[in-house]
Amino acid sequence: MGWRLISLGLLIAAWSAGSYFAGERLLPGPHAVALALLDEARSGALALNLATTLARVAAAFVIAMGLGSAIGLAMGRSRLANRLADPWLIVLLNLPALVIIVLAYIWAGLTDTAAVAAVALNKLPIATVTVREGARSLDTALDEMAQVFRMRIWMRIRHIVLPQLAPYLAAAARSGLSLVWKIVLIVELLGRPNGVGFEIGVAFQLFDVTRILAYALAFVAVMLAVETLLVQPLERHIARWRPRTA
Amino acid sequence: MVGPSGCGKTTLLRIISALDHDFQGRVALPAAGRLGVVFQEPRLLAWRTVEQNVRLAAPRMSDDELAALFEMLELTAHRNHYPGELSLGLARRVALARAFAVDPDLLLLDEPFVSLDAEFALRLREELAELVDRRSPMTLLVTHNLDEAIGLADRLLFLSPSPARILAEIPVVSPRGTQVPEQTAALRAEITRRLKP
Numbered sequence A: 001m002g003w004r005l006i007s008l009g010l011l012i013a014a015w016s017a018g019s020y021f022a023g024e025r026l027l028p029g030p031h032a033v034a035l036a037l038l039d040e041a042r043s044g045a046l047a048l049n050l051a052t053t054l055a056r057v058a059a060a061f062v063i064a065m066g067l068g069s070a071i072g073l074a075m076g077r078s079r080l081a082n083r084l085a086d087p088w089l090i091v092l093l094n095l096p097a098l099v100i101i102v103l104a105y106i107w108a109g110l111t112d113t114a115a116v117a118a119v120a121l122n123k124l125p126i127a128t129v130t131v132r133e134g135a136r137s138l139d140t141a142l143d144e145m146a147q148v149f150r151m152r153i154w155m156r157i158r159h160i161v162l163p164q165l166a167p168y169l170a171a172a173a174r175s176g177l178s179l180v181w182k183i184v185l186i187v188e189l190l191g192r193p194n195g196v197g198f199e200i201g202v203a204f205q206l207f208d209v210t211r212i213l214a215y216a217l218a219f220v221a222v223m224l225a226v227e228t229l230l231v232q233p234l235e236r237h238i239a240r241w242r243p244r245t246a
Numbered sequence B: 001m002v003g004p005s006g007c008g009k010t011t012l013l014r015i016i017s018a019l020d021h022d023f024q025g026r027v028a029l030p031a032a033g034r035l036g037v038v039f040q041e042p043r044l045l046a047w048r049t050v051e052q053n054v055r056l057a058a059p060r061m062s063d064d065e066l067a068a069l070f071e072m073l074e075l076t077a078h079r080n081h082y083p084g085e086l087s088l089g090l091a092r093r094v095a096l097a098r099a100f101a102v103d104p105d106l107l108l109l110d111e112p113f114v115s116l117d118a119e120f121a122l123r124l125r126e127e128l129a130e131l132v133d134r135r136s137p138m139t140l141l142v143t144h145n146l147d148e149a150i151g152l153a154d155r156l157l158f159l160s161p162s163p164a165r166i167l168a169e170i171p172v173v174s175p176r177g178t179q180v181p182e183q184t185a186a187l188r189a190e191i192t193r194r195l196k197p
Helices: A002-022 A030-043 A045-077 A079-094 A097-108 A112-136 A140-148 A153-191 A196-205 A209-238 B009-016 B050-057 B063-072 B088-101 B118-135 B146-152 B181-195
Strands: B035-038 B106-110 B138-142 B155-159 B166-171
Touching: A002 A030, A030 A045, A030 A209, A045 A079, A045 A112, A045 A153, A045 A196, A045 A209, A079 A112, A097 A112, A097 A153, A112 A153, A140 A153, A140 B035, A153 A196, A153 A209, A153 B050, A196 A209, B009 B106, B009 B138, B035 B088, B050 B063, B050 B088, B063 B088, B063 B118, B088 B106, B088 B118, B118 B146, B138 B146, B146 B181, B155 B181, B166 B181
Parallel strands: B035 B106, B106 B138
Antiparallel strands: B155 B166
């Protein structure tokens, strides 16, 4: 903990020094950014924008993880499903995020549905590939055990399949969360009238670096909180059966 | 069931338990055909405790029944442990408990005591004999160990090398779990005589 604080202190010091040399206009110091943050918070705009963006992140994340896991599981377990879906997967994996976003807005209009769908579609193939890898490594010996003991399908999924997929799901979730929120900002910048991405877009047009930094920092803080309060405890819970590694 | 390696003993068990469908013929299971299987490896869920592993196979088992089963197999102290914390012998015992927990009509055991030290295997054999006597499911045990076969079985089936056929079927008269040296010797002599080409 101590070292982390020292590291953080160094970062802020470097920031201050950089601001001193580059000038307040190009790189406002920590103090100015903190004041801007306070300003936005007082007006209520900060909370509203953060909540809006977070809602979009959550929706896109849940859709992408749910669909991606189901498709990945099917592809990992069935050779036919893998053959059928693999070309689609490769296309989707290599389609630039920007293309998906622009097409979604053109086809579905400048709506939240289009925004969330575009983000989910960007994340979907990565979740699919990761979970497919996990599904391929499922232990058939345990499947046979479940079969001879006539375990019900939902029991098998809950107690046999999901625990084996857990590390893959965790990896997909972790990389997915950071990817999703970055793409959500772009989606908001391009076609939404609110959210952190929209605010940053406005600040960009006004060359308001202070506000850009204020919003970026605020959102990083939110995602950090999600990581430490949600993702990490969940991972610890899932891995509780593993023997402790030193 | 005794036979040389690779003659298809495990395959036969897999056919009976409907894990292998590539065969000709018919499998007739006793009663409702509820199976209890002990594989060569324990096949426990590493992420569930001993108790949960047994309960997942037998969700309808009452707490009292489970407690009695654990008591008999000396697993009570380990019921909240994860399989990774158990020795192979203990894990085998959990697999045995799981197979008995479902109250099977047919119990299939695929070399359940292989690679255990002799003393521990002997104890487990005695426990198995006691469990089989008490609950009397029809039991098919595959083994390489003739003493184990004689000690546990009512009937011995000897298989030929692949493609396997039944070479001899020899009844065992001594009560299960006991080994009377003279009887065992006589049985061994008969087996040698019958298996001679």
